[in-house]
Amino acid sequence: xxxxxxxxxxxxxxxxxxxxxxxxxxxxxxxxxxxxxxxxxxxxxxxxxxxxxxxxxxxxxxxxxxxxxxxxxxxxxxxxxxxxxxxxxxxxxxxxxxxxxxxxxxxxxxxxxxxxxxxxxxxxxxxxxxxxxxxxxxxxxxxxxxxxxxxxxxxxxxxxxxxxxxxxxxxxxxxxxxxxxxxxxxxxxxxxxxxxxxxxxxxxxxxxxxxxxxxxxxxxxxxxxxxxxxxxxxxxxxxxxxxxxxxxxxxxxxxxxxxxxxxxxxxxxxxxxxxxxxxxxxxxxxxxxxxxxxxxxxxxxxxxxxxxxxxxxxxxxxxxxxxxxxxxxx
Numbered sequence: 001x002x003x004x005x006x007x008x009x010x011x012x013x014x015x016x017x018x019x020x021x022x023x024x025x026x027x028x029x030x031x032x033x034x035x036x037x038x039x040x041x042x043x044x045x046x047x048x049x050x051x052x053x054x055x056x057x058x059x060x061x062x063x064x065x066x067x068x069x070x071x072x073x074x075x076x077x078x079x080x081x082x083x084x085x086x087x088x089x090x091x092x093x094x095x096x097x098x099x100x101x102x103x104x105x106x107x108x109x110x111x112x113x114x115x116x117x118x119x120x121x122x123x124x125x126x127x128x129x130x131x132x133x134x135x136x137x138x139x140x141x142x143x144x145x146x147x148x149x150x151x152x153x154x155x156x157x158x159x160x161x162x163x164x165x166x167x168x169x170x171x172x173x174x175x176x177x178x179x180x181x182x183x184x185x186x187x188x189x190x191x192x193x194x195x196x197x198x199x200x201x202x203x204x205x206x207x208x209x210x211x212x213x214x215x216x217x218x219x220x221x222x223x224x225x226x227x228x229x230x231x232x233x234x235x236x237x238x239x240x241x242x243x244x245x246x247x248x249x250x251x252x253x254x255x256x257x258x259x260x261x262x263x264x265x266x267x268x269x270x271x272x273x274x275x276x277x278x279x280x281x282x283x284x285x286x287x288x289x290x291x292x293x294x295x296x297x298x299x300x301x302x303x304x305x306x307x308x309x310x311x312x313x314x315x316x317x318x319x320x321x322x323x324x325x326x327x328x329x330x
Contacts, residue, residue, distance in 0.1 A: 001267070002082040002175065003019045003021075003173075003230075004017065004174045005173045005253070005256065007243075011244060013245070014149075014286055015282055016283050018257075019279075020277065020281070021277050023276075024137065028279055029059070029066075030056070030303045031057070032315060033111075033112070034053050034308075035310050036050060036311070039112075042134065043100065048109060052113075053074045054072065055073075055283075056070055056072070056107065056111065056290075057281055057292065068108045069081055070281055075150075077285070078148050078149070079107055087177050088103070090103060090131045091130055092130075098126060099128065100128045103142075103159070117149045117151075121155065124164065129159050129164075154168070154170075155169055173234045176226035186227055187231060193216065194216045195217065224262055232260055236256040246287070250291050250300070254291075263277075288304060288305030292320065297322050297324045297325075303318055
């Protein structure tokens, strides 16, 4: 599961935001990799040097290995991985000419090397995505990626049976399977939906008026499937009023994503596991700021690259698992 979107405010702030919906209980951390830090690939242990310091959300394991789900770097480049079950195809063979990396290493690799979406297109063509199970989590996640930069460019990268497919994402929304092109075609089924109240209709001598406000949204899907979350997020994004600055922007983004967040118990997997929204993150690409909230704490928390030593010798992490602290007034 998961839903993502890009967003821009009137004063030029660009954002990439997402929900993290998963049935496997994560222990996420906000993590910063400094410039020139060298992290090692999971399988062959080859070192990857960080050209641009970046901040993201990931899972930390022994030996300082981190599996990132999303992030942004000091150049205003950002990307996020989302589930792509039934469609993601990886290689079983190592390449002698390409960099062999695991799918869960795409996010830190691109953040380490790219300033723009154009850079990402070049870099992703240099890698061979391998069938490498992350033993600590006992899974090989089927993934695809949404990539954006502070110029407003956005693409989707999908490893399919036809090879690595890169598509320009002019709508700035992505969810899960099927492929991105399918979701774009499916939007045509909903072109009549709008925020306006429907007009009354007279049939013979009887006039029918809409029962309430919101009648223009009749037919907008409300379930938690990937196609429905895609349609609902596209509608909410483009129906939203213009936001003049960063505060209005992040406020609006989190409200949009609240419409597709999954409470515990609403989605049960075939393995009888609860799939729910464990965190929601939003990156300001122009300022290098991560905003996030978790299932157990709805307060927005911010972490900024600008407050850190980007030339440090060590990574830095922040625990995200604090519980909600509710205080009652007298």
